[in-house]
Amino acid sequence: MDVNAFLDGFGLVTEPQNLLYCLIGVLIGMLIGVLPGLGPAATIAILLPITYSIDPVSAIIMLAGIYYGAQYGGTITSVLLRLPGEASSVVTVFDGFALAKQGKAGTALGIAAIGSFVGATVSILGLTLVAPLIAGWALSFGDPEYAALALLGVLLVATIGNGNKLKAMIAAALGLLLATVGRDSFSGAERFTFGSLQLTEGIDFVVVAMGLFGVGEILYNLEERHGKPHVPAAVANIWPSRKDLKQSSGAIGRGSLIGFVLGVLPGGGAVMSSLAAYATEKRISKKPERFGRGAIEGVAAPETANNAAATSSFIPLLTLGIPANASMAMLFGALLILGISPGPQLVDERPDLFWGVINSMYIGNLILLVLSIPLVGIFVRILRVRPAILAPITALITILGVYTINNSTFDIFVMIVFGLIGYLMKKVGFEPGPMVLAFVLGSIVEDGFRRSMLIFDGDPTGFFTRPISGTILAAFVLVALWPAVKAIRARRRAATAAAAPTDRDHVDTPTR
Amino acid sequence: MTMSDERTPSPDQDILAEIQAEVAHDLEEERPPAGGPSYQVVGALVALVVGIGGAVLSYGYGLGSLRQPGPGLWPFVVSIAIALMAAALLVVGRRLTDSEKFTRSSVLPAVGLITFVGLALLMPVIGFEIPSLLLCVVWLRFLGGESWRSTVITSVVTVAAFYFLFLYGLRIPLPHLF
Numbered sequence: 001m002d003v004n005a006f007l008d009g010f011g012l013v014t015e016p017q018n019l020l021y022c023l024i025g026v027l028i029g030m031l032i033g034v035l036p037g038l039g040p041a042a043t044i045a046i047l048l049p050i051t052y053s054i055d056p057v058s059a060i061i062m063l064a065g066i067y068y069g070a071q072y073g074g075t076i077t078s079v080l081l082r083l084p085g086e087a088s089s090v091v092t093v094f095d096g097f098a099l100a101k102q103g104k105a106g107t108a109l110g111i112a113a114i115g116s117f118v119g120a121t122v123s124i125l126g127l128t129l130v131a132p133l134i135a136g137w138a139l140s141f142g143d144p145e146y147a148a149l150a151l152l153g154v155l156l157v158a159t160i161g162n163g164n165k166l167k168a169m170i171a172a173a174l175g176l177l178l179a180t181v182g183r184d185s186f187s188g189a190e191r192f193t194f195g196s197l198q199l200t201e202g203i204d205f206v207v208v209a210m211g212l213f214g215v216g217e218i219l220y221n222l223e224e225r226h227g228k229p230h231v232p233a234a235v236a237n238i239w240p241s242r243k244d245l246k247q248s249s250g251a252i253g254r255g256s257l258i259g260f261v262l263g264v265l266p267g268g269g270a271v272m273s274s275l276a277a278y279a280t281e282k283r284i285s286k287k288p289e290r291f292g293r294g295a296i297e298g299v300a301a302p303e304t305a306n307n308a309a310a311t312s313s314f315i316p317l318l319t320l321g322i323p324a325n326a327s328m329a330m331l332f333g334a335l336l337i338l339g340i341s342p343g344p345q346l347v348d349e350r351p352d353l354f355w356g357v358i359n360s361m362y363i364g365n366l367i368l369l370v371l372s373i374p375l376v377g378i379f380v381r382i383l384r385v386r387p388a389i390l391a392p393i394t395a396l397i398t399i400l401g402v403y404t405i406n407n408s409t410f411d412i413f414v415m416i417v418f419g420l421i422g423y424l425m426k427k428v429g430f431e432p433g434p435m436v437l438a439f440v441l442g443s444i445v446e447d448g449f450r451r452s453m454l455i456f457d458g459d460p461t462g463f464f465t466r467p468i469s470g471t472i473l474a475a476f477v478l479v480a481l482w483p484a485v486k487a488i489r490a491r492r493r494a495a496t497a498a499a500a501p502t503d504r505d506h507v508d509t510p511t512r
Numbered sequence: 513m514t515m516s517d518e519r520t521p522s523p524d525q526d527i528l529a530e531i532q533a534e535v536a537h538d539l540e541e542e543r544p545p546a547g548g549p550s551y552q553v554v555g556a557l558v559a560l561v562v563g564i565g566g567a568v569l570s571y572g573y574g575l576g577s578l579r580q581p582g583p584g585l586w587p588f589v590v591s592i593a594i595a596l597m598a599a600a601l602l603v604v605g606r607r608l609t610d611s612e613k614f615t616r617s618s619v620l621p622a623v624g625l626i627t628f629v630g631l632a633l634l635m636p637v638i639g640f641e642i643p644s645l646l647l648c649v650v651w652l653r654f655l656g657g658e659s660w661r662s663t664v665i666t667s668v669v670t671v672a673a674f675y676f677l678f679l680y681g682l683r684i685p686l687p688h689l690f
Contacts, residue, residue, distance in 0.1 A: 053682050091531060164608055166601050170559050173594045177566050180587045184573075189583035191573055192566075215628070219621035222655060224544070279531055388656025392648040393670055395624070399631055400640060400674060404684045412632040416625065423621060428547070428555035429610030446586045458579030 002351065006128070009355025012057060013363055018356070021058040025065020026364045030371060032066070033073020034379050037221045037387060038394065039087075040070040041433070044330035045213040046394065048206045048337070049401040056338040057353050061360040063334055067327045068120060068310045068361065071270060072368045075112040075303055076379055079105055088270035088306035091278045095291060095298030102294050110240040111296055112303040113372040115252045119304035120365045122256040123263065123311035127358055131347070134319040138344035141320075143455065144463050147448025148472040150441040153322040155479055156266040158434040168434045171425070175435035178203065179442020186450060198410050205333045206405055208439055211415040212432040213326070214398045216422020222391060238373050240296075248300035251281050255301040259308025266324040269313045270306040277305035311361060317342055318354060322441070326433040329440045547611035555611070556602040563595030620655050627651065639689030644671045 012018060032043045044063050051059040074089035079096035092112065099108040141149070154176070158168040181192045182202030193199040240248075255277040262273035281301040282291045291298050313324040321343035323329040335342045340350060347354045372379070402415045422432045456462030464470045567588055576582025627647045634643040648667035652658040658666070678684045 050682075053684060094534070164605065164610060166597060166605065167555075167608075167610075170594060170597045170601065173590055173597065174559070174562065176590045177562070177587060177594065180570075180590070184583040186581075187583045189573055191583060191587060192569060219624055222620045222624050223615075223617050275531055282531075386656070386658070388652060388658055389662070389666055391656060392651035392667075395628070395647065395651065396644055396670065396674060399628060400644075400678065400686060403635070403686065404678070407685070409632050409636055412628075412635075416628050416632065419628070420625060427612050427614065428551050429608060429612075430555060449586060450581045453578055453581050458577060460578060 002132070002347075005347075005351035006355050006359070008351065009359040012352055012356045013061070013360045017055070018058050018061055018360065019363070021054070021062040022065050022360050022364050023367055025062035026069035026072075026368050026371070028062075029066040029069020029071075030073040030368065030379065031382065033070035034076050034382055035073075035385075035387070035390065037390075038217055040067045041326040041330055041436075042213040042217045043070075044327055044334070045206075045209040046398050046401060048210065048330065048334055049405050051334045051337050052405060056340070057356045059338070060331065060334060060353060060357050061364075063331055064314070064357055064360065065364045067331070068307065068364065069368060071303075071307045071310045072113065072116050072372050073379070074306075075116070075299075076109065076372075076376065077383065079108045079112070079299070080380065081383070088274045088310075089303070090271075091274050091302045092299055094278075095293070095295050098292065098294035099296070099299065104294070106237040107240050107244055107296065108299045109376055110238040110373060111244055111248050111300050113238075113369060113376075114240070114245070115248065115255060115300040115304035116307040116372070117365055117369040118252050119256040119259050119306075119308035120311050121362065123260045123308040124358065124361045124365070126260050127312060127315055127361075131315055131319050131354075131358070134315065135344040135347045138320050141344065141468065142452075142466075143448045144452040144466055144469040145472065146321075147445050147452055148463060148469040148476065149320060149322055150444040150448065152472050152476045152479070153266045153316070153324070154434070154438045154441055154445070155476055157325065157437050159479055159482070163431055164429065167430050171430050171432065172434040172438040175438030175440075176442045176445065178208070178435070179439050180446065185443075185447065203414065204405070204411065205440060206337065207402060207411050207414050208418050209330060209333060209436055210398055210402050211418025212422035212425075212436055213330075214394075215415060215419025216426065216432055218391065218395055218398065219419060219423040220426050221387070238376055244296050248296050251277075251297035251301040252304045254280055255304030256308045259305035259310075260312045262305075263309030263312030264315050264324070266316060266322065269325045270309045273305040273309035274302035277301040307365075314358070314361075318346060318357070319344060321346075321444075323437060326437060329437045332440050544615065545613045546609040547613045549606045551611035551613075552605050552608050553602065556598050556605060559598035560595055560602065563591050563593075563598055566591030567595060623655060624651065636687055640686050641671055641675065641689050644674065 013022070028043065028047075029040065032038050032040065038046075044066055047063065047066070051063070054062075071088060074084060075092055075096070078084045078089040078092040079100050082093055082097040084090045084093055096105075096108045096112070099105060154172050155169070158172040159165050179202075181199060183190055183193075183200050190200055258277045258280060259270075259273040262276060263269055278291075278298060278301050281295075281297045282288050285291065285295070285297070313328055316322045316324045317328045317332060321332070321341065323332040332342055340346070340353065398415070399412055402411050403409065405411060425432050425435075452463065453460070463473055570584035570587035570591055573584030573587070574582035575585045575588055627650050631640075631643045631647050645667050648670055649663055652663040652666055653660065675688070675690075678686050679688065
C-alpha cells in the first residue's frame, strides 16, 4: 500500500471544503434514512447533476456520504415507528420496536449508533488494506475477464435481491438492451435511434437514473403515502449502560465481520448482511426466545452489519469498476460524468480520489456518531414533517436538476418517460434497480464481448479456457441455475415430507 | 409460498429462512392489494414485445459473424434472451402477487406527471419561477391536502430558495423571468 498517497488522502479530506461536503452528504443521508420514501439510490440519482458544478473529489465524497449516512438514519424509524426507513433496517424492527415499547428506545438507538460506527470503521480499515491488493491483482484483467465480471455483477444483483428472480433478470436484460441505443462505437451504425438526432449519442445515464429511480419513486410515493401519520415516541437517555454495551459487544464484533464479507459480494450488501447477522446472533444465543422481544443484540448485530456492508460494497466499485448495488451504480455513473472510469487503475491514476473517498468515510462515520447520539432528538423531530411538504421540493430538485445537465428540455422529457416506466414497473412487480445497474454496465459487457471475440478469432470457447474468465463464467452459470436447482430440491423434499408427515411435524415445533 | 418450500434440512438455514419469511410478511402488511393475473400477463407481454421487436430491429442492423461481430449481434442476443425469459414468465408468473392494483389514488401520480410535463413545456417560454410555483401549489394543496396557508408559504419559500440556490449559489443559468 502506498502510505504517502493514503496520508495525502487524509490531507485532502481535512480541507474545509471537503469536510463541508462530507457533512452535507451524511446529513442528507441521515435525513432520507429517517424519512420513509426516497431511498439512497434515488437520492443520489436526484443529486447527480450537482457533480457537474462542484469539485470531483468533493462531489464523490458527498454522494458516498449519502449512502452510508442513510444506514444510520434508517435505524431511527425502525425503532420508533416500526417503519424501516431502509430495507437494511427491516430486521432491526423486531427487537428495536420491542425495546421501544419497554421504554428503552434510547438504549436501542444508542447501541445501534455505536454498533454502526464500529462496524463501519472495521470495514473501512478492511477496505483500506484490501482494496489496493485487489486493484493490483485486477490490473492483469483483459477484455474477456471484464465482460465476464460485468455480466456476473449484473446477474448477482438481479438474483440476490428480493422479489421474483425471473422478473429481475428480465429487467436487467432490458437494461443491457437500453445501453445499446445510439451510435455503435465499433461500426458507427445507429441502433434504435429511430432517426432522432438526440438519441444518436445514446441515452444519458443520469437522465435514465433520475427518471427510473427519482421520478419513479416520487410518483410511487405520491400514491402510497396516504393516511400514515407519524408520531414518534419521546426518546430519553441515549447513552447505553455498561451492561448493555457488554451484552452487545459480541454481536457488534460478529456483525462487523459478517457485514464486511457479505458487503463485498455483488448484490449482497446491506440487506442480506443484516439478516445474516441477526440470524447468527439468534442461533448462537443461549436464550434464542429473547429475540423479537427486545434483545439488545437483535438491534446491535444487524445495525453493525449493514453499516459494515455498506462500506465494504465500495470495494468492487473502486477496485474492479463493478458496482455491487444500485447506489454504487449511481456513484459509478457520477464517476463517469467526471470523466473517471472506475477500475483497477483508479488507485494509481487518481490516488487523490481513491484515498480521498475512502478516508472521508472515517470522518463521515465520526460525524454520524456525533449526529446520532447527542443530536438524535432533532432527527426524531424531523419525523413530524409531513411528507406532502417534501414531495414538491424533491420534484422540483429533480426537474430543474436534470435540465441543468445539458440545458436541455429534451432531457426533462426523457426523464419523465423513464419516470413513468419506473412507476409502471413497480406497479406490475418489476424492480427498476437491476435495469439501471445493467444499463451502466451494458457497454462494458458489449465492448468486452466484441473485443474478446476479435482476440479469440471468433471462437467463444476462449472465454472458458482463460482461467479467470472461465472461473467467473462458471460462477455465472452456477448462480443463473441456482433458483431452478433449489426449486427441484424443494419439490423433492416436499414429496418426502408428504410421505412422512410425522417427521415434518417434528421439524416444525422447535422453530416456531 | 408455504414455509416448507423454503426450508432446507440444516438448522442454520432454518433461522435465516424463518426471518426472511417474517420480514416478507411484515412488508406485505404495508402494501396495497395485488393486481392479479392480468397485471402479470400484461407485464410479461410488454417484455415479450420489446424482446421480439429488439430482435427484429437488431437483425436488420447486421449480425455479422462471431469472428467479425456486426452492430446487431449483441442487441440480438440480448433481445432473444428477453423474449425467452418473458415467454417463460408468461407461463410461470401468472400467480405472482408482487403487482399492485391501480386504485383511485393512482390519479395522484397521473396528475403529478402532468405537472412535470407542464413545467418542462412552460419553463423555456416563461422561465422557471411561475411554473414551479404552480407545481408546488398543485402538489401541496391538491395532491397533498395541505391547508391554503401552508401551501402558499411553502410554495413561495421553496421557489425563492431555488431561485437563489441555482442563480446565485451554484451560478447555473436556468431560464428565468425575473
